[in-house]
Amino acid sequence: MNFDYLRQKRFLLVDDEQELLDMVVSILNEDGFQNIQTAKTVKEAIAISETWHPEIAILDVMLPDGSGFNLMEKLKSTSDYPVLFLTARGEDEDKFRGFGLGADDYMVKPFLPKELLFRVNAILRRSYKDENPLVKLQNSEIDFDRAEIIKNGEHIPLTAKEYDILAALYRNAGRIVTIDALCEAAWGDNPFGYENSLMAHIRRIREKIETNPSHPVSLITIKGLGYKLIVEGK
Amino acid sequence: MKSVPKLIRRFVGIMLLSSILLIILNFILLAVYTVSQAPNAYPWKTAEEVADNLLQNENGYSLSEDASLELKNSNAWAIFIDNKTMQVVWQTTNLPETIPMSYSVSDIASLTRGYIDGYPTFTGEAENGLVVLGYPKDSFWKHMWPSWDYNLIANLPKTVLFALAVNTALIFIIYLFANSKLLISVKPIVSGIQALSTNEAVHIREKGLLSELAVNINKTSDILQTQNRQLRKKETARANWIAGVSHDIRTPLSMVMGYAGQLENDKRLPEDDRQKAMVIVKQSKRMRNLINDLNLASKLEYNMQPINPKKENMVAIVRQIVVDFINMDIDDKHPIEWNTDETLTVCSVNADKELIRRAVSNLIQNSINHNEQGCKIYVNITAENDKCTVTVADDGVGTTDEQIERLNNSPHYMVCDENTSEQRHGLGLLIVKQIVAAHGGITGIGHSSYGGFSVKLIFPVTYADK
Structure with missing residues (x-):
């Protein structure tokens, strides 16, 4: 497990x-x-x-x-x-x-x-x-210690914001994390007006972790509310 | 403190009015008296009449009957002094003996102005001489000296007005001086009574004209303060008692909930038994909500709940609540639909986040509790006209118009001192109303457009976004 x-x-x-x-x-x-x-x-x-x-x-x-x-x-x-x-x-x-x-x-x-x-x-x-060797997703793995994604043997680095957002999603793996909470994780208190930036970052994270970013299986959108990270073996 | 100037104005008004009235009254009395005294001129008139009625005939002089009678009635005597001889040529029979019979010019001047031997005398001019009437001693007081400066009489109207004004001013000053002490002592009493009405502690100096009143006001204030303290103490005791009871129930209920929760998920148990455990879990959750609500409701009711408002984004708060419910919900019987316009990302409200969480959670929990068979819950936020409206609606069983009317308007049993056996609805909505009211908002309970129950919370927006 x-x-x-x-x-x-x-x-x-x-x-x-x-x-x-x-x-x-x-x-x-x-x-x-x-x-x-x-x-x-x-x-x-x-x-x-x-x-x-x-x-x-x-x-x-x-x-x-x-x-x-x-x-x-x-x-x-x-x-x-x-x-x-x-x-x-x-x-x-x-x-x-x-x-x-x-x-x-x-x-x-x-x-x-x-x-x-x-x-x-x-x-x-x-x-x-940081002690976690690797977080297993359906099509890739997250290495939080090195801040990178491993997909098909390829190591893709995460930016600081992508790391913060993924970390917040991982802490609540299997649960919805609100748009506001993700913005706060990435941009700090009172993160008003970052919703579009967040969507852009989510898109880039999907490109790194998903096989088909248009049909995500690990990073799911819950319309109007937030996002959910599905971790394997959970 | 508007009443003291008002009082002074009234006093001064009454005083001015009364002085003016008094002066007018005096003038009227004087006029009436002067008019009644006007016949006092009669000795002079009588003297003229006698002079006119004194007729010369071959035997000397004789007086007409009427004139003689009039003289007799007023007990007066008369003489006629001839112009040429300066001798008395005619006299009435009652002439006292002491009256001289011949007169010099200076005697004439003297008797015109005054008296002959103490008899007040009046003169009337006849054809060839002077008629002199003598009235009984002490019947008249004659003053023939008065004479006035011409200007004085000419300026009389002005002088009178000036005197009147000076008098009024004088009266006013005397009045102010006499009453200033009263006014000074009234002032603290007035402010004391005003403070009493706002429930402040009052202590005024017990000195001056109205010291007795001051003592009573101080006493009243002390009594009020004591009563307030006692009431506060009672309320605190009650809130503490409720807090204590809810605290003491929490630990045993943890055990009930914890083990029931384990049994509910224990795959080794038969389905029947797991169902029973599920019921225990559900009822324990109800008890937990009740404890939380009871504690908060009593604190809000007795103003013991500190409210820490900050600028918060209502959209973020409510979105988190909805997500918490979705994350926690095990059955699919109560799906929650987030109905808010995606372009509305911020709606700033000055609010206590924790309390708003409680209010909105209570509404969602209410919909779940009242729809055992399941229902869809719709949560929506709109921002219009400086108002941020949070709506929690469902398509469940709803309720009657009558019940909605009652929920909107009648007091809850916890805050109502009448017999309340009939209106035992939960604490959930009471808390919602209390929290919304504490934020200066409005709670509207009604039917939902989806067929069930709907509650709108309307908050004032702090300031324009962005």
């Missing part, structure tokens, strides 16, 4: 409820993640982090001996790996605080297994995309 290397990532789960930990573990296991350690307190979490070096953490905000935000700061100070917050506090304030401190994502309980898995996979793909 194309994403196998992500399934090997080491997970640290921190929540004060054993039953919730069990459930999250079972959800992750079912999706193929096996390297998971759990902790119920800040102290335990720090101890595990120091000896076991997790590669992604899922943290509760309210822990018996401190807040998840403080825990994240401590974890990130030793080693920079992505953090997903899982909390029962849905207030926006917390949300901004979490992101302000460098959280990678934030989920409010309750959640469905597929919602959690989508977020986890998106974070992992974003954080460790």
Whole structure:
């Protein structure tokens, strides 16, 4: 499987409820993640982090001996790996605080297994995309590490904008990414008026990744809304 | 603060009017009195009459009957002084003994101006001499000296007007001086009452003429502030309570949802059991939406939800919501159609992105919830006349005119203090209305042209694009 290397990532789960930990573990296991350690307190979490070096953490905000935000700061100070917050506090304030401190994502309980898995996979793909040997498409492969497309044994380089757009599509592989989100990925905040440029870039990406750019099979247009990247083996 | 000048104007008006009225009244009284005093000239007239009626005959002089009677009635005496001899040549019988019988020119001048031996005397000119009437002592007060500068009399109208003006000004100044204290003490009271009506805390100086009123206003303000604080405290407590309950439900519901979600997708389970798990998932999702809505609705209702508006592109926000629904939708029963004109890429609205997301998501979720058998959902944005309109419509079951009327106009049970057993619709639309209202927009609920339900959210556009 194309994403196998992500399934090997080491997970640290921190929540004060054993039953919730069990459930999250079972959800992750079912999706193929096996390297998971759990902790119920800040102290335990720090101890595990120091000896076991997790590669992604899922943290509760309210822990018996401190807040998840403080825990994240401590974890990130030793080693920079992505953090997903899982909390029962849905207030926006917390949300901004979490992101302000460098959280990678934030989920409010309750959640469905597929919602959690989508977020986890998106974070992992974003954080460790350079480790990915190759992303397999139907007619070509993307090498994000070298920023090039391999089609029929030919290496075609990607421009910076094409790379940004493809990366945003790949993070959400199999899902629609809006025109606005793609413009933002390529041109930054308030990307008004770049819709035509985006269409031009999409056309050029298709020429690189598709066998027949007029009938795309990997980079699909969803009329009026956005684009979807179909990745093989997903 | 318009009322104080108004008050002063009114006071001054009344004062001026009353002084003018008083002056006019005085003039009238004076005139009436003077007219009634006019007969006072009668001693002179009587003297003239007596002089006319004093007839010379062979025995000397005699007075007519009428004239004698008149003299008698007024208890007066009379003498006739001859021009040539300066002697009294005729007299009435009641002449007091002290009256001299011969007169010099200076005596005549003196008696004309004044008195003879204390008797006020009046003269009347006859053919050959002077008739002198003498009235009882102390019956008249004679003043024969007044004389005025000619100019004074000539300028009298001007002088009177000037005096009147000076008087009025004087009265005005006295009035202002006397009332300035009152006006000064009224001013803070007026502003205090005005502040009370806007629910501000008021504390005015408890001094001056109206200190008692000031004390009462301060007390009222204190009571109002205390009540406000208590009300606020109660509202905060209620919102916190709702937040607490929704927080406490989240963790157990996670477990229900998580495991049900796993069972739903567990291929080893028989189809029946997976169907059951699917129902649990669906109902859990409903509960999750309810918790989110309840919390937000109570916060919006009690103004505890911070609204952070920024210039946002409504097209981008709504497009993302639609894509999120499409990305998350597992069944194909509720396809969403993006109906927006492709040339409309930006529609700037000053908005809180998260809240707008909630409002539009609620509308799409509403269409899904109310159409179990499936329906097509149409999302559309138009920008016209400085208005950005987001429409979420469906071709589902829709609702009755009556229900639409009620959704548009009656208060929701959460914000209504009447008996509400009849109108238990969900919180979804309430939140939508609250959010749209907080953004200065309008919510319009109606029938959709596709046959189902339709909700329009109309927001004011911040400024022209591009």
